[in-house]
Amino acid sequence: MSQVAGNKLTEQAQGRGYPGFGDLGRGLAGALAALLLSALILAPLYLWLSPELAQQRAAAAGGTARPWSFDSGDLIARRGAGKPAATGGLQITRLEGSAGDTRAIFTRRVGFNSADYPFVEYQVSGRNPVSFYYFIWRTADQPDTTHHVALPDTGDGTAIALLANHPHWKGSITEVGFDIYGELRGDTQVIGDFTLLPTSSWNFVRAIWAQWAGLETWSQISAHHLMGGPYDPQLARPLAMACWAAAAVGLLLLARLALASDIRLAILLAVLVPWLVIDLLWQHNLSAQLAETRLVFGGKTQHEKHLAELDADLYQYAQYLKREVLPEPGVKIYLLHDSPRRDYRRLKMQFYLLPHNIYNFDAYPPRRHLQPGDYLLVLDAIPNLKYRKKSATLKWDKHAIAVEAIDHEGPGKLYRYTGAP
Amino acid sequence: MSPDISLTGVVLSSLLPWLLGSTWVYWLLGRSERWNHWLIAGYGYLVGLFLTTLGLRLWSLCGIPLNFNGLAAALAGLTLAGAGLAWRQPARRRPATPAVGRAEPLIVALLLGLLALRYGTILQEVVLRPLYPWDAWMNWAPKAVVWFHYRELVDFVHPLAWMQAPATELDYTLGAFEAWKYPDGIPLIQLWGMLGAGTADTTLVYLPWVFVSIALGFTLYGTLRLLALPAYLSMIATYLLLSIPFLNVHTALAGYADSWVAALFGCSVFAVIAWDETRRWPYLVIALVLALFCAQLKVPGLIMAAIALALLVITLPGLKRQWLVLLLGAGIAALVAVFMIEPDFVIPGMGRVSISRELIALPYIGQHPLEYHPVHAAMLTANFLMLNWNILWYLVLPALAILALRPAHLANSFIAALGLILSCSFVLFVYYFTDRYKYALDYTQVNRATIYTIPIAVLLLATSFHGASRKGSKVDTALPGN
Numbered sequence: 001m002s003q004v005a006g007n008k009l010t011e012q013a014q015g016r017g018y019p020g021f022g023d024l025g026r027g028l029a030g031a032l033a034a035l036l037l038s039a040l041i042l043a044p045l046y047l048w049l050s051p052e053l054a055q056q057r058a059a060a061a062g063g064t065a066r067p068w069s070f071d072s073g074d075l076i077a078r079r080g081a082g083k084p085a086a087t088g089g090l091q092i093t094r095l096e097g098s099a100g101d102t103r104a105i106f107t108r109r110v111g112f113n114s115a116d117y118p119f120v121e122y123q124v125s126g127r128n129p130v131s132f133y134y135f136i137w138r139t140a141d142q143p144d145t146t147h148h149v150a151l152p153d154t155g156d157g158t159a160i161a162l163l164a165n166h167p168h169w170k171g172s173i174t175e176v177g178f179d180i181y182g183e184l185r186g187d188t189q190v191i192g193d194f195t196l197l198p199t200s201s202w203n204f205v206r207a208i209w210a211q212w213a214g215l216e217t218w219s220q221i222s223a224h225h226l227m228g229g230p231y232d233p234q235l236a237r238p239l240a241m242a243c244w245a246a247a248a249v250g251l252l253l254l255a256r257l258a259l260a261s262d263i264r265l266a267i268l269l270a271v272l273v274p275w276l277v278i279d280l281l282w283q284h285n286l287s288a289q290l291a292e293t294r295l296v297f298g299g300k301t302q303h304e305k306h307l308a309e310l311d312a313d314l315y316q317y318a319q320y321l322k323r324e325v326l327p328e329p330g331v332k333i334y335l336l337h338d339s340p341r342r343d344y345r346r347l348k349m350q351f352y353l354l355p356h357n358i359y360n361f362d363a364y365p366p367r368r369h370l371q372p373g374d375y376l377l378v379l380d381a382i383p384n385l386k387y388r389k390k391s392a393t394l395k396w397d398k399h400a401i402a403v404e405a406i407d408h409e410g411p412g413k414l415y416r417y418t419g420a421p
Numbered sequence: 422m423s424p425d426i427s428l429t430g431v432v433l434s435s436l437l438p439w440l441l442g443s444t445w446v447y448w449l450l451g452r453s454e455r456w457n458h459w460l461i462a463g464y465g466y467l468v469g470l471f472l473t474t475l476g477l478r479l480w481s482l483c484g485i486p487l488n489f490n491g492l493a494a495a496l497a498g499l500t501l502a503g504a505g506l507a508w509r510q511p512a513r514r515r516p517a518t519p520a521v522g523r524a525e526p527l528i529v530a531l532l533l534g535l536l537a538l539r540y541g542t543i544l545q546e547v548v549l550r551p552l553y554p555w556d557a558w559m560n561w562a563p564k565a566v567v568w569f570h571y572r573e574l575v576d577f578v579h580p581l582a583w584m585q586a587p588a589t590e591l592d593y594t595l596g597a598f599e600a601w602k603y604p605d606g607i608p609l610i611q612l613w614g615m616l617g618a619g620t621a622d623t624t625l626v627y628l629p630w631v632f633v634s635i636a637l638g639f640t641l642y643g644t645l646r647l648l649a650l651p652a653y654l655s656m657i658a659t660y661l662l663l664s665i666p667f668l669n670v671h672t673a674l675a676g677y678a679d680s681w682v683a684a685l686f687g688c689s690v691f692a693v694i695a696w697d698e699t700r701r702w703p704y705l706v707i708a709l710v711l712a713l714f715c716a717q718l719k720v721p722g723l724i725m726a727a728i729a730l731a732l733l734v735i736t737l738p739g740l741k742r743q744w745l746v747l748l749l750g751a752g753i754a755a756l757v758a759v760f761m762i763e764p765d766f767v768i769p770g771m772g773r774v775s776i777s778r779e780l781i782a783l784p785y786i787g788q789h790p791l792e793y794h795p796v797h798a799a800m801l802t803a804n805f806l807m808l809n810w811n812i813l814w815y816l817v818l819p820a821l822a823i824l825a826l827r828p829a830h831l832a833n834s835f836i837a838a839l840g841l842i843l844s845c846s847f848v849l850f851v852y853y854f855t856d857r858y859k860y861a862l863d864y865t866q867v868n869r870a871t872i873y874t875i876p877i878a879v880l881l882l883a884t885s886f887h888g889a890s891r892k893g894s895k896v897d898t899a900l901p902g903n
Contacts, residue, residue, distance in 0.1 A: 018522030018525060018651050018652075018653075019522045019523075019524045019525060019528075019651075019653060020522055020523040020524050021523055021524045021527075023522070023524060024524035024527065024528070216808075218553065218674060220554070220555050221864075221865075222554075222670050222674060223554040223555070223556075223670060223671065223674050223677055223869075224864055224865045224866070224868060224869065225667075225803060225807055225809060225864040225865075225868050226666050226667060226670060226807055226808040226809050227807055227808065228666075228807055228808025229808075233806075236805075236806035236807070237808060238805060238806060238807070238808065238810070238811060238812050238815065239805060239806055241811075241812050242805075242812045242815035245812065245815075246815070268654070268657065268886070271812075271816060272657060274812060275661065275664075275811055275812055278808070278811050278812065279535070279664050279811065282664075282666050282669075282808065282811075283535075283538060283539060283542070286539070286542045286543070286546075286669070286673070287542060289546070290542050290545055290546055293545070293546055293549050293550050294545070294549060297549040297550055297551070298549060302551065302620075302622050302623055302624070305549075305550075305551045305624075306551055309551060329570060330591060331588070332588055341596075341597075341598065342559075342596070342597065344555075346596070347555075347558075347559050347596045348558065350563075350596050351558040351559070351562070351563060351596075354563055354566040354567060354570075354621075355566050355567045355569075355570035355571070355621075357591075357592075357593055358594075358596075359580060359583055359584060359594060360596045361580060361596075361598070366584060369584035369585065371587070371588050373588055374588065
């Protein structure tokens with residue numbers, strides 16, 4: 001196409017309402033002005049109408065609570081270990097527990113009325129995406145029960161968590177502290193001094209922001225739904241952004257009545273900007289997740305990646321069986337596990353054993369269907385299912401089948417069915 | 422990177438379907454001036470991948486062990502044949518140069534930059550992380566791994582049939598009780614990647630999960646341009662679709678079938694819309710091919726394919742509005758009659774058909790007791806409060822309301838609106854009236870069904886905004902780009 005024809009088309013486009021720079025500038029200015037005005041109207045309105053904030057104020061009526069700071073270095077380790085950090089605060093040095101459930105708990109005794117302090121301000125530096133922090137407490141009414149609120153991972157800076165919405169943040173609080181769960185990865189994590197805060201609109205807004213900005217790492221539920229914050233957020237991001245956009249569009253329509261100007265592009269941008277706010281937060285989350293993925297899997301072969309997964313023990317066991325114990329794929333294998341169908345370990349073991357031919361539904365051998373030569377893989381311990389070496393049988397309840405013990409290494413035991421006894 | 426992976430094979434297995442499909446789609450669409458390169462690239466990938474899976478099936482039917490080089494050569498030959506036909510096609514038409522305003526490139530560049538960042542991030546996730554999501558390694562990948570090992574499409578059977586089969590029988594079953602009968606489309610896509618890579622254990626097998634999202638974006642953009650929407654508006658719609666968090670998750674955590682059903686159903690409906698708009702038969706062919714592929718991906722894909730076909734039927738020439746009303750009336754009457762007659766019979770080789778007010782049982786679909794379940798709270802939370810869809814539904818509902826109140830704007834959004842209503846009705850029916858309601862309450866499934874409706878919802882949003890913001894009610898089809 002010639003340059004002349006191209007210019008003609010562009011001119012044609014301008015004439016048909018396709019935006020030029022002037023249109024874009026005016027549209028953007030209109031949208032931003034409407035969004036600003038919308039925010040200035042909605043934010044105070046929300047804070048004014050918020051029943052939670054009103055309840056906090058009512059509960060604290062007449063209270064003279066001032067922010068109350070605590071030195072994290074004074075916390076006592078109830079589980080795991082920590083020490084005062086050189087820069088102040090508490091450095092976590094050890095989590096305790098079995099694989100997949102390692103944690104540290106630090107608390108101290110206190111005494112105050114929960115209504116005086118609906119918020120806690122906290123700071124955790126050096127936190128990684130697979131370490132999960134909870135603010136925990138006990139009350140005078142339930143001295144043996146520990147309650148918790150998750151502390152969103154918003155980076156190294158300070159953040160505020162809303163405590164007052166929790167049904168058990170009530171009465172007299174006798175003990176507070178932190179529960180850290182997940183992976184430590186060295187001694188980099190430091191809990192800074194924390195502060196209990198009285199009610200205020202600003203604290204309320206900061207708590208909502210922390211819920212929005214908190215990192216949400218991949219889990220098995222990610223492919224089912226994305227919370228975008230805690231399960232019971234104070235204010236859901238999409239709802240807030242939609243209200244913001246709707247009010248801005250409403251203002252633009254009002255302006256159109258008054259000014260009779262073209263507001264189509266402004267409306268479009270007034271909707272696009274709130275979308276972008278959510279999207280940029282989502283991108284931040286994805287980028288943080290990618291940094292974590294790189295740390296765990298980057299620069300590794302596929303085999304090494306499997307070894308870095310949480311179920312590496314299953315992978316290694318399956319590799320061992322495939323390499324050294326089982327015959328060529330094709331033989332029938334009954335995978336037995338003391339769990340309901342669709343249990344993670346039994347299903348993931350089946351996947352790792354592919355291309356072996358596996359039936360994976362029962363805890364005990366399906367006697368009527370077994371054929372000599374079939375394999376039975378007992379994964380983990382199954383109560384009542386015992387191998388009798390003397391009689392070379394697998395026994396459970398009143399049943400027994402003749403088997404040959406093939407392998408007893410790793411988290412499972414492998415047998416071959418030899419025929420009915 | 423593992424040394425046993427064939428990178429050449431990975432590149433070839435990624436590019437060949439795209440080239441194959443694009444060539445043939447170009448041959449089809451290049452017959453008139455009503456096409457654009459975005460459509461070639463978008464439809465091309467989906468059609469090419471469908472032909473690839475067809476090739477795998479045919480190869481296996483012939484009893485020859487599956488072989489990447491042989492199949493790749495066959496696909497390359499088909500690509501060359503398509504290219505030759507396109508080259509020899511008389512009076513090949515070039516698409517008109519789309520019109521652009523001066524500021525449009527700025528908007529397009531900004532949004533493209535954001536999408537590049539998003540998909541760069543996602544691509545790295547796909548390449549780095551071993552197969553992660555549950556159903557991916559429970560239901561979909563195992564078939565492909567077994568087929569790759571044996572180099573043939575070994576049968577998967579019901580667990581009870583597996584137990585009863587003699588040891589000499591080479592039948593497999595899966596860890597979920599019903600998964601053995603799931604359609605083979607997804608495992609075939611995985612198998613093709615495995616054959617190319619030369620191994621079943623590599624993350625590179627999941628690159629198509631990124632490509633399908635990109636192809637969906639191309640197709641949406643191309644369709645909107647075909648409908649004479651300006652570039653900036655088409656780009657905004659494409660950005661909205663490709664930035665939707667739940668679609669991103671199903672791309673980054675690759676291995677599920679749902680983003681594929683969304684893409685195939687969406688693009689099939691886009692092709693119906695293009696056919697309705699242009700009356701060029703190649704779009705009809707593409708719509709049919711994509712619906713067929715959609716039906717091979719997942720059980721709900723059958724329903725979505727049926728919806729796409731229903732939309733296609735009502736756009737057939739000669740079907741006047743009165744006929745349409747009559748057809749709709751007949752459909753409703755038939756539905757009422759079925760529920761009154763309550764048929765219950767068995768189709769040999771397919772299964773039981775039983776429809777009553779208490780139960781619905783259909784071949785391939787399964788058996789579901791019918792009962793009303795109030796799942797409003799979960800539905801509202803999933804669609805309006807969770808992060809899944811950004812603020813999409815807050816925008817789509819007013820768009821539908823505007824279309825309902827001002828039918829003049831509906832003219833160019835009719836198919837999209839109907840497609841959205843039908844697909845949403847399916848989702849609502851499943852979770853309000855069948856035993857699947859529990860998967861709405863625990864949010865494990867409802868979003869994976871809702872995702873099917875999203876591409877059409879975004880297209881509807883764009884066309885209705887375009888329609889509502891124009892003075893006339895009919896899109897100006899004389900605009901460049903058509």
